[in-house]
Amino acid sequence: MGPPDGEEACFHRQNYRLEESVDRVLTSHVRTVVEKCEREIPASSDRRKFPPDILELIKAKNAALRRASAYPTPEYRSRARAFQREVKARVQEFRNETWSDLIEEIMPSHKAFWKITKALKTEGYTPIPPLKRPDGTTALDDAEVVNIEEEVLQKTSLEPKDDLTPVSLSEVQLLVKSLKTRKAPGLDGVSNKAIKCFSQPLLSLLVAIFNACLQNCYFPSVWKEAEVIGIHKPGKPRDLPASYRPISLLSGLAKLFERVLKTRLSNHLFGKGLIIDEQFGFRPAHSCPQQVLRLVEYVMEGFKTKQKTVAVFFDVAKAFDRVWHAGLSRSSALSPLLYSAYTNDIPHPMSGVQFALFADDTALFLE
Secondary structure, three states: OOOOOHHHHHHHHHHHHHHHHHHHHHHHHHHHHHOOOOOOOOOOOOOOOOOHHHHHHHHHHHHHHHHHHHOOOHHHHHHHHHHHHHHHHHHHHHHHHHHHHHHHHOOOOOOOHHHHHHHHOOOOOOOOOOOEOOOOOEOOOHHHHHHOOHHHHOOOOOOOOOOOOOOOHHHHHHHHHOOOOOOOOOOOOOOHHHHOOOOHHHHHHHHHHHHHHHHOOOOOHHHOOEEEEEEEOOOOOOOOHHHEEEEEEEOHHHHHHHHHHHHHHHHHHHHOOOOOOOEOOOOOOOOHHHHHHHHHHHHHHHHHOOOOOEEEEEEOOOOHHHOOOOOOOOOOOOHHHHHHHHOOOOOOOOOOOEEEEEOOEEEEEEO
């Protein structure tokens, strides 16, 4: 194979620069704050003095609670709950502002540097003992682990695109605001709590990286790495692989980008009617109870005409593991939507037979 031509070489250099931006400029910048620390939060690290307006709100809330306790009328209880919501929102706003200011100015010489890093660092988990096959041998050795899905490590890229909706700062800010702080971080050690403290310049850098990835149809390889842990299924033998439910701890930055992709993919698939109407899983304004109600109404209509309804229900065992998922983990935000697209060509049953889908659950029914 000869050397790449000028255009291809330029394309690969772009992807390399993207990788450098993600791994060295962004991820490493944040990782330096949370690396090599213990999960020990000083007792005084989160006891910040509130401004006068918050203190007045807290006094008013306490007075409203005392009044509602002494005279538990609907009006007093409603007023107390309103004060509680207002205090909670104002305190959260104040803490976010304080964190943002601190993250922008903090340096290793700052007296609060190690307090912050200790608060952001997350401990690891207890490793699972070696698993056994039915014949008693070890389930996986190092050689087998290396050979699993080698094709995932081979980078494949598409031609650059410019017809996707660009990512905006407001879109990323909204996604960051919705992050849950109790979620565990991935291998990069950057927790959602740290991401929610990103300053606007750092978020702007993230937006630039997201847009470059979209335009070049590129997903950074450092965001594809995950820490996989096994959650034991109650009542199952602990030394068998099937007794554990694998959970992938992905990079929080990667999951943000996946949500950006999911928005655009959902708009394309559902906006153009590319997902069949019978699939109620992982789509807006649809739910499992609605699909059940559809079947119940069909059966009730049969009762009115004294017709019997026959139904067959299917559940695909290990559905995610049985499809080609191109390196996507089970915990990926894109996995459910891509599963629906992958199984969208399910054959339609013969005339008169109805069918209903919710993810990998299928029902066929006929009067």
